Amino acid sequence: MSELSVNSFCPGQRWVSNTEAELGLGIIVDADERMVEISFPAVGERRHYAISNAPLNRVIYHKGDSVSTIDNQLFTIEHIEEDEGILIYAGLTANGEEVNISELELTSFIQFSAPKDRLFAGQLDSPKSFALRYRTLQELETIGQQPVQGLSGARVQLLPHQLYIAEQVASRYAPRVLLADEVGLGKTIEAGMIIHKQLFTGMAERVLIVLPDSLVHQWLVEMLRRFNLSFSIIDQARCEAIEDNENPFESSQLIITQLSFLTENPERLQEALACDWDLLVVDEAHHLEWSESGPSQEYQCVQQLAEHSRGLLLLTATPEQLGIEGHFARLQLLDPDRYPSLEQYLTEEESYTDVNHLVMALQKGEALSDAAVNQLQEWLGEHQWSHYQQLIGEPEKAAQYAIARILDQHGTGRVLMRNTRDNIAGFPSRKLLPYPLPKPADWRDDFSQLERGLDGVLQAEHQWGLSWLNHDDRVQWLKDWLKQHRHEKTLLICHHADTALDLESHIRLRVGLASAVFHEGMSLLERDRAAAYFADQEDGADILICSEIGSEGRNFQFAQHLILFDLPSNPDLLEQRIGRLDRIGQENTVQIHVPYYQDTAQEVLLNWYHQGLNAFEHACPGAHHLRQQFGDTLDQALTNAGAEHSQLHQQTAEARDALNAKLAEGRNHLLELSSFNQEHADELVQNISEHENDGELLDYLESVFDSYGVDSEGHSEATLIMRPGDHMREGHFPGLPEDGFTGTVSRQKALHRDDMQFLSWEHPMVVGAMDMIRSGDKGNTCICSIKLPPLKAGNLLLEAIFTMSYQAPKHLQLSRYMPVQAVRVVVDANDKDFSNIIKVEHFNQLGQKIPKRTAQEIARQGREAITSLIDKAEQMAAPEQEKQRQAALDRANDQLGEEIERLQALAQVNPNIRQEEVEHLITKRDAIREAIASAQLNLDAIRIALTT
Numbered sequence: 001m002s003e004l005s006v007n008s009f010c011p012g013q014r015w016v017s018n019t020e021a022e023l024g025l026g027i028i029v030d031a032d033e034r035m036v037e038i039s040f041p042a043v044g045e046r047r048h049y050a051i052s053n054a055p056l057n058r059v060i061y062h063k064g065d066s067v068s069t070i071d072n073q074l075f076t077i078e079h080i081e082e083d084e085g086i087l088i089y090a091g092l093t094a095n096g097e098e099v100n101i102s103e104l105e106l107t108s109f110i111q112f113s114a115p116k117d118r119l120f121a122g123q124l125d126s127p128k129s130f131a132l133r134y135r136t137l138q139e140l141e142t143i144g145q146q147p148v149q150g151l152s153g154a155r156v157q158l159l160p161h162q163l164y165i166a167e168q169v170a171s172r173y174a175p176r177v178l179l180a181d182e183v184g185l186g187k188t189i190e191a192g193m194i195i196h197k198q199l200f201t202g203m204a205e206r207v208l209i210v211l212p213d214s215l216v217h218q219w220l221v222e223m224l225r226r227f228n229l230s231f232s233i234i235d236q237a238r239c240e241a242i243e244d245n246e247n248p249f250e251s252s253q254l255i256i257t258q259l260s261f262l263t264e265n266p267e268r269l270q271e272a273l274a275c276d277w278d279l280l281v282v283d284e285a286h287h288l289e290w291s292e293s294g295p296s297q298e299y300q301c302v303q304q305l306a307e308h309s310r311g312l313l314l315l316t317a318t319p320e321q322l323g324i325e326g327h328f329a330r331l332q333l334l335d336p337d338r339y340p341s342l343e344q345y346l347t348e349e350e351s352y353t354d355v356n357h358l359v360m361a362l363q364k365g366e367a368l369s370d371a372a373v374n375q376l377q378e379w380l381g382e383h384q385w386s387h388y389q390q391l392i393g394e395p396e397k398a399a400q401y402a403i404a405r406i407l408d409q410h411g412t413g414r415v416l417m418r419n420t421r422d423n424i425a426g427f428p429s430r431k432l433l434p435y436p437l438p439k440p441a442d443w444r445d446d447f448s449q450l451e452r453g454l455d456g457v458l459q460a461e462h463q464w465g466l467s468w469l470n471h472d473d474r475v476q477w478l479k480d481w482l483k484q485h486r487h488e489k490t491l492l493i494c495h496h497a498d499t500a501l502d503l504e505s506h507i508r509l510r511v512g513l514a515s516a517v518f519h520e521g522m523s524l525l526e527r528d529r530a531a532a533y534f535a536d537q538e539d540g541a542d543i544l545i546c547s548e549i550g551s552e553g554r555n556f557q558f559a560q561h562l563i564l565f566d567l568p569s570n571p572d573l574l575e576q577r578i579g580r581l582d583r584i585g586q587e588n589t590v591q592i593h594v595p596y597y598q599d600t601a602q603e604v605l606l607n608w609y610h611q612g613l614n615a616f617e618h619a620c621p622g623a624h625h626l627r628q629q630f631g632d633t634l635d636q637a638l639t640n641a642g643a644e645h646s647q648l649h650q651q652t653a654e655a656r657d658a659l660n661a662k663l664a665e666g667r668n669h670l671l672e673l674s675s676f677n678q679e680h681a682d683e684l685v686q687n688i689s690e691h692e693n694d695g696e697l698l699d700y701l702e703s704v705f706d707s708y709g710v711d712s713e714g715h716s717e718a719t720l721i722m723r724p725g726d727h728m729r730e731g732h733f734p735g736l737p738e739d740g741f742t743g744t745v746s747r748q749k750a751l752h753r754d755d756m757q758f759l760s761w762e763h764p765m766v767v768g769a770m771d772m773i774r775s776g777d778k779g780n781t782c783i784c785s786i787k788l789p790p791l792k793a794g795n796l797l798l799e800a801i802f803t804m805s806y807q808a809p810k811h812l813q814l815s816r817y818m819p820v821q822a823v824r825v826v827v828d829a830n831d832k833d834f835s836n837i838i839k840v841e842h843f844n845q846l847g848q849k850i851p852k853r854t855a856q857e858i859a860r861q862g863r864e865a866i867t868s869l870i871d872k873a874e875q876m877a878a879p880e881q882e883k884q885r886q887a888a889l890d891r892a893n894d895q896l897g898e899e900i901e902r903l904q905a906l907a908q909v910n911p912n913i914r915q916e917e918v919e920h921l922i923t924k925r926d927a928i929r930e931a932i933a934s935a936q937l938n939l940d941a942i943r944i945a946l947t948t
């Protein structure tokens with residue numbers, strides 16, 4: 001081809017820009033001795049260049065290349081001729097038709113992006129860009145191999161119990177789980193981590209969070225501030241702003257909405273149901289009431305959504321708050337195969353102690369009695385038993401296998417995760433401070449005669465009606481107390497909004513404290529403002545007075561004092577109230593102040609909670625059960641307040657101890673086993689900590705910023721200020737706002753400084769930059785010179801990087817079986833394999849940049865030699881293709897095989913499992929296998945080095 005005119009410009013010739021590849025294929029319009037004019041029809045632009053340094057490369061196709069004409073006719077070149085400087089390509093179309101096409105007739109819509117095409121089109125990158133590209137692949141490979149992938153970027157303290165649950169749950173395909181940690185242990189954070197990991201690893205794309213009204217803002221802020229996840233709220237206002245026929249739930253991938261919005265607007269529910277969801281998250285799930293007589297509207301709404309979503313996270317600290325049936329119904333929402341009937345569930349609960357004993361024996365490696373072996377065989381079922389038998393030569397592995405199956409299929413199941421304060425060190429204690437007040441003379445005890453029944457006594461304000469503030473001694477007590485505790489942040493919870501409102505205005509006027517009120521009559525915005533005013537440490541409210549809605553989900557751990565102005569009749573609600581302060585981040589003993597009237601039902605309830613359940617100073621896991629067990633006796637005691645009730649307290653306390661012991665032996669221990677494993681959790685923490693702050697990320701970012709023209713300057717240790725530079729290569733840099741931002745790689749700093757973002761390998765800017773580099777072509781071709789003494793001068797060396805690529809429907813999520821794994825090959829003209837001898841660092845350090853024109857000349861003149869080097873490299877890398885396919889297949893078989901096996905085992909005990917379900921999984925596994933089998937190893941980047 002050397003006789004073809006490659007360097008002189010002639011109108012009609014096709015050239016390409018070296019610096020603006022996106023312009024497509026250009027046509028020379030005019031050329032004289034000094035200037036050349038070129039038009040780029042694909043983008044409708046023209047450029048004028050001085051001939052001496054025009055950044056243009058002549059495009060000459062070669063025999064065997066497939067090219068397209070302006071009319072989109074594809075042909076393969078057979079022969080090339082030149083006619084007065086213009087190339088004529090002769091070739092064959094797909095139908096075998098012979099064509100003669102002038103280069104003028106070729107399509108202008110081409111982009112050279114494959115490394116080989118770019119190299120021969122003279123589009124060469126600097127050694128720095130090549131090094132950055134390869135480093136990006138290596139970093140992606142490291143990230144993809146870490147079990148903590150997706151969990152390390154959140155701006156949170158690394159708490160083992162949360163990381164453990166998040167890792168366990170988020171690694172599953174379409175997880176369906178009830179997160180039931182005790183109040184305040186961080187379920188929102190766990191859910192955030194799970195969502196983030198699923199999104200980060202491509203296992204989920206569309207997420208719907210359904211919340212009680214009062215928690216919308218808090219979730220929105222937590223998701224953004226802690227996880228960089230930007231959710232959109234869909235409510236009435238947003239729907240009105242959206243076009244008539246557009247489904248508002250399609251307007252974003254990440255959506256938060258209110259449960260009440262869906263139950264009150266059936267057409268909106270239908271719109272939500274019309275969408276495809278990967279993950280549905282429902283907070284305060286105990287509100288989804290269900291009983292055999294009929295499910296609540298809320299339950300039905302979530303049930304429909306749950307059927308339309310692959311994954312489901314239900315969050316509640318008090319799963320049994322509204323009854324065991326409701327708890328069961330929610331478990332059934334999550335995993336109908338595992339929880340086919342209430343009856344079976346109740347029977348199973350009875351056998352948790354036996355399950356626990358067997359699991360413990362297996363864990364300790366004890367010899368099993370004949371009875372235990374029979375039991376194990378029965379529980380495992382035929383298929384799993386035979387698998388267990390096969391493993392028996394490796395006792396530990398066999399035991400682990402059996403334990404996992406028993407816990408899942410006969411224990412508390414893999415859908416229920418619960419951590420308790422007992423598992424977690426460092427929680428502050430709680431202290432009850434009761435304040436007895438003499439019973440007023442006009443007190444009405446007989447609540448059967450009161451309009452509000454028991455509430456008329458527990459919520460004393462009802463005794464006096466509208467003028468209650470003048471009569472109720474709790475009000476004076478409160479004023480006195482507040483005067484003694486001025487400027488100590490205090491949360492007061494009472495049942496009714498009206499009570500909260502009356503109290504707040506009274507306190508504000510009479511005590512002169514900065515106060516705020518929080519109740520269901522306020523708009524969401526007003527409530528959030530009130531909560532923020534209370535949270536403000538410098539100019540904020542000293543006291544926040546809440547109605548019952550303040551007792552759920554909200555974060556008030558910066559306060560130490562909780563005043564319970566009345567007591568709820570449900571002990572789970574009591575725990576929810578205390579949980580506002582007794583949560584992660586509380587640094588002091590939580591002081592629970594309870595004013596009450598002596599010799600009234602208030603005193604009876606207080607004493608029963610305290611002496612019977614010990615519910616003020618400790619979370620009481622069996623509270624709901626005990627409330628049911630002692631319901632009648634307690635109700636009687638409440639009507640007979642003046643009597644002695646120590647026997648009831650003692651009986652309750654004994655039952656509590658017995659129940660706790662039973663739970664510890666059975667359910668709770670099983671839950672603990674599946675919800676927490678200290679050793680594994682510590683490994684996760686260590687794994688994240690190890691990679692943090694090691695300088696690698698900042699160093700990487702420096703190279704990226706340097707290459708893409710982003711300005712950055714040091715702010716303080718481990719902290720950078722970043723902003724778009726004046727000479728930024730791309731108009732836009734992913735994740736970098738116009739006015740820049742400050743980011744730190746120090747987790748501690750990020751936790752204390754809201755004005756800084758937490759920079760990690762999972763930060764959107766870092767992910768965006770890596771994605772841009774990986775999917776773009778910058779850095780995929782490079783020609784340099786290298787001096788390596790043993791190698792003779794004047795030879796070409798090729799460093800080729802390959803990665804696997806595949807075409808598969810997104811829902812198969814192939815990336816989780818086939819993470820990035822670059823293959824690097826170095827070869828010379830004698831076919832000698834230097835891959836393990838000349839490392840990438842050698843090239844990076846010894847490779848010298850050479851003038852672009854010279855490099856382009858090398859590419860042109862060395863085309864044949866380079867092509868043959870690439871062919872050789874492809875042959876050398878080829879076996880990796882099979883290896884990577886096999887590794888991906890193994891991963892897919894492991895994960896999906898386990899799921900199929902589980903379903904088959906459950907089907908033996910649960911006739912509801914349909915054969916189609918099993919078949920569906922098998923079909924999916926086959927599709928994944930097929931996609932993996934067609935994955936190809938492709939050339940990602942090439943660097944040619946001329947030895948000197």
Ligand SMILES: Nc1ncnc2c1ncn2[C@@H]1O[C@H](COP(=O)(O)OP(=O)(O)OP(=O)(O)O)[C@@H](O)[C@H]1O
Binds near residue numbers: 158
């Ligand atoms: N890992 C963490 N790092 C920093 N703060 C955390 C972490 N986990 C939880 N928190 C904080 O602790 C508080 C309680 O967390 P969260 O709201 O997730 O708890 P919860 O279990 O959902 O509570 P509830 O049962 O009341 O709904 C929140 O203020 C949260 O921001």
